[in-house]
Amino acid sequence: MSINERLQMVIKMNDMTNAAFADKIGVQRSSISHVLAGRNKPSVDFIQKILxxxxxxxxxxxxxGERVGKTSQEQNANVDKDLVESFSSSDKDLDGQIVGEPSELKSQTFEDKVSDEGPLIYGGKIIGKACKNNNSDQEDRKIDQIIVFYNDGTYETLSS
Incomplete structure (x- = not known):
């Protein structure tokens, strides 16, 4: 996949037109057109504006075209505000039970609350499908990392 195709994918994933994308990143509309057509390669400044x-x-x-490091968002430790707001907009968890204070949450177990099947959704878009794994060799798996998002926009990473 070329950088032109990846750029087109970014535009589509954000539900934008080429003109709206150009306006958002602050470049001329013709620049987007030329890059997408393969006439020009994007400059470093162009890529920096996208990021x-x-x-x-x-x-x-x-x-x-390969995931090398963390996203700009991960590097700056910013949290997707839309994601946080979507979780904090309700006082109920996915099963409809009222969510308690953090001290109460620590004592709860969530073993049966995660579905083994169904779509994986991020930002309101289906990004994949979870699959049920009946392999008995998988029983030795342990949790490696948990990320906790707080309603004040901060988060904490818990590693084993």
Whole structure:
């Protein structure tokens, strides 16, 4: 996949037109057209503007097509406000039970609350499908990392 195709994918994933994308990142509309057509390659300044305005885009993926490092958002430790607001807009968890204070949450177990099947959804878009794994060799798996998002926009990473 070329950088032109990856750029087109970023535009589509954000439900934008080429003109709206150009306006958002602050470049001429013809620049977007020329890059997407393959006439020009994007400059470093052009790529920096994309990464500044779309912090969820992985810089390594945008430039090389491979996930090299963390996204701009992960590097700056920013949390997707829409995601946090969608969780904090309700006082109920996914099963409809009222969510308690953090001290109460620590004592609860969530073993049966995660579905083994169904769509994986991020930002209101289906990004994949979870699959049920009946392999008995998987029983030795342990949790490696948990990320906790707080309603004040901060988060904490808990590693084993």
């Amino acid at each position: 500044k305005n779309f912090p969820k885009v992985d810089p390594g993926w945008l430039i090389t």
